[in-house]
Amino acid sequence: MVKSMFSGVSGLRAHQQKMDVIGNNIANVNTTGFKASRVTFTESLYQATGASSDGSDTYGGTNGSQVGYGSQVGTIDLQLSTGSYNPTSSATDCMIDGEGFFIVGTKGEGFADTGEEASTGISSKFLSRAGNFTLDGDGYLVDGQGNVVYGYNYEAGVAGTGTISPIKAFEDGDTPYSYTGVTINSSGEVTLTKGDETTMVIGKIAIANVPNANALEKTSNGYYKAVSNTGTILPYAPGSGGTGELLAYGLEMSNVDLAQQFTDMITTQRGFQANSKIITVTDTMLEELVNLKR
Template identity: 45%
Template sequence: MLRSMYSGIGGMRGFQTKLDVIGNNIANVNTTGFKKSRVMFQDILSQSMAGGSAGTTGVNGTGGTNPKQVGLGSTIATIDTIHKGGNLQTTIKQSDVGIEGNGYFIVKDASGETFLTRDGNFHFDDVGNLVTANGMLVLNSNSSPISIPADVKEYSIGVDGKITYTQKDGKVVKDGPVIGLAMVANPDGLEKAGMNTYKYNSPAAGTPTVGAPKSGAYGILRSSMLEMSNVDLSEEFTEMIVAQRGFQANSRIITTSDSILEELVNLKR
């Protein structure tokens, strides 16, 4: 009975974590560049009550037997981040940039720490630096901040990440800075760092390689567009129902085991 109770406790903990992950996914359904997560389970070691044996052939041969094992519940195997691209949504803001394909924007905070992000909600600040909504500097392929004159008349961002702008005197600058992109060998290994960013150096993801959009395997950029969350509400609500029922079923294991234990205790009366 104690084994079934502890199996139920392990199952409840797992489904509670699954509900936490689902809740975070739903909360970020409108978060720009957000990548949803999923919980995968695995069984814990099994207690062997009897080992298996191989059969033998011949006149005096014997049949084989299968092992007898009792499972001891489940635990969380992984919490994966699904890096499938979200839909691009058109905006009226020219400095908004969405990535179509592979790659992550490279940004740097005030302390000099570098991060990766798919959130292209950018704007030019008062001195002409291209920054994120949180004030992080957007970097080029040489890991330098992207900057244009603060008094430009107009500008555009090409699919190759190059910024073309018209100066105050009317001169058109076509060789402006280029927005850089980074790629990693294992995107699933990126560690979330908050504010729609990932750590630049995540051991499981591999060392980032930096390049220009539309070159090699790097994606292209879409100005006046933003990549939306890849959360599918219908899928999340379905998974929520499954997690809820799983939690209830495991709690029923505990109450049923408790009832049987009560009957065993009452045998003495």
């Protein structure tokens, strides 16, 4: 009887964890670039109550028997489908139409765009799907949290040679110039319009291709961090290396399916109730056992 109580407790814990994930999904239904998570259950421990045996000349074989100890959370997976395009009026807003992640982080030195150096360099940064960018007072292209955006730098409008570094309108020591606008096109080029109406490409946004994106570790503010199981992450220009192109003047909406979340919430609630019933019924049976001797 105690086994059934343990099974009920494990079921309560598993369904509570699933409800936690569902609640987080629903809470982020309007979060830019948010990726929903999915919970799957698996069986817990088993105890053998009878061994199997071979048949003989006299008797046939018998099957073994086992009693389980309930369920547990098996996996919590990221749902990486692309969210819908949400048009905005900002020329520096963009979304990745397909696979890949923006590379953002603190100001730092550049790194090569190929080989182990590229993978190591990206692993020290954050990955993001939120493309709400702007230029700060120092000329850096930054995201909503103030982290600089990494990409291919341009000098005098000419693409750099294989180095990923923070995209910046002007170098340290240069005299900052006034500008009237900044735009980002589908290929990731960041174009600055100066006060004299001339234009200059200051960089191209790099997109990280993650072989096993499901292994990424979620952190705060919509960021992801690479872990050992994500594979070798390499940067590419948008639309190359298996990454998606950029869609300008818009942001990626959350990919949360509210109808599915509400359905999961109902079934999870019923599962929780059913497991709590196991505990109450087992408790009633134990009470009857205790009351046998009055």
